[in-house]
Amino acid sequence: MIKWKGIRWSIHPLFVIVMLASAVTGYFAELLTLFIIVFVHELGHVVAAKGFGWTIREVKLLPFGGVAEVEEAGGISAKEDAIVAIAGPLQNVWMGALAWGLGAAGIWDEAWAHYVSGANLMIALFNLLPIYPLDGGKLLQALLSYMMNYYRMLVWSARLSLAFSVLMLAAAFLPLLGGKGIQLNLLIVGSFLFLSNWTYHRNIPYLFYRFLTHRSNAVSGAADSGKPVSPIIVSGTQSILSVARLFSRERYHLVYVMDPASSGLLVLTEGRIVEGCLSGYSPHRAVSELFS
Known part of the structure; x- marks a missing residue:
């Protein structure tokens, strides 16, 4: 090194x-x-x-x-x-x-x-190739970021990367059908990519919390610069974590909470949701508790 x-x-x-x-x-x-x-x-x-x-x-x-x-x-x-x-x-x-x-x-x-x-x-x-951590896998993540929320992007990029890694491993054994030997280089690289993405898939909760940590620092800057935000409407009974999983990589959000105990919609900033996930208290508690 x-x-x-x-x-x-x-x-x-x-x-x-x-x-x-x-x-x-x-x-x-x-x-x-x-x-x-x-x-x-x-x-x-x-x-x-x-x-x-x-x-x-x-x-x-x-x-x-x-x-x-x-x-x-x-x-x-x-x-x-x-x-x-x-x-x-x-x-x-x-x-x-x-x-x-x-x-x-x-x-x-x-x-x-x-x-x-x-x-x-x-x-x-x-x-x-659309396999993480290859460049094509990162381009796939960027594309998915415009199509779905960040959490789903993590899940689907991991699933697609695993699927393409399996196809690569299968391709390594294809020469056997023609009476030839296994493509060893392809087998080694395919195994490495499969194991990397298996670990990546298992670490999605950690990767998502790393995303939230960065968002906690970026939200205030977005507000100061007057960045446009996108609304999210949720039920007051939903967990704080489930609401956070609706956040997109390319947008900031205002969360409108429908709570039967109150009339109309209550509003939470994205930063308040992130704080609720990172506060040390259970992120699985109802989002309505953030108003108490």
């Missing part, structure tokens, strides 16, 4: 396995090239994230990209998340085009230029 520009950079054990396999089989030049491609790919994410003022704690390099741990996780807008996600594959576009151009101009050996441009294309396309 090294620290550069205030960011910890490390190599994931999965990448170490690929390195060892490449060293044993004599593909050192290909390994070094892959490492550079992955590093530049991830550097694209880092530069874009820094441009938005994100605080990046650590970047773990994988054979197909990397995973960045950011301070703002849970409080990032869908637009920023999508831009940072696509910044990685865009690096593969110019690197692949450059390799192809150098080969066409005769500066690089044609076979080597074909390998480098092909490797960039493969890494870019693989990262655009």
Whole structure:
């Protein structure tokens, strides 16, 4: 692990396995090239994230990209998340085009230029698969954020990522139907993605509370800037947590509570709901209790 520009950079054990396999089989030049491609790919994410003022704690390099741990996780807008996600594959576009151009101009050996441009294309396309934490999985999350509330976005992105991971594992065994061997690389990567998303699915409650923690800090700023809000109408008997799960990533809310004990609608700010979830008291108590 090294620290550069205030960011910890490390190599994931999965990448170490690929390195060892490449060293044993004599593909050192290909390994070094892959490492550079992955590093530049991830550097694209880092530069874009820094441009938005994100605080990046650590970047773990994988054979197909990397995973960045950011301070703002849970409080990032869908637009920023999508831009940072696509910044990685865009690096593969110019690197692949450059390799192809150098080969066409005769500066690089044609076979080597074909390998480098092909490797960039493969890494870019693989990262655009709709599986978290790949770039395509983050783009999927950003898209879902405009279609549903944050909690449902977490659930559905995890479910879809698990489904596509299973398809990847199934694809690893497809060659057996033709009398060939298992695609070991696909099996290893598919297993890693499946296990990652299984853990992600189990951690959804924690991820949601991290979202609420960021919202508690952002709500006051939204009010000061005069941001428009969206109304949510709920029953006074609903739990505070169930109301919080209606919050969208891209909007702030005013909560109108229908309470039989009072006439008309009572109003709660989003911040009051968030406070009710994070106060230490049971978030499963009725939302009407916030008025007492």
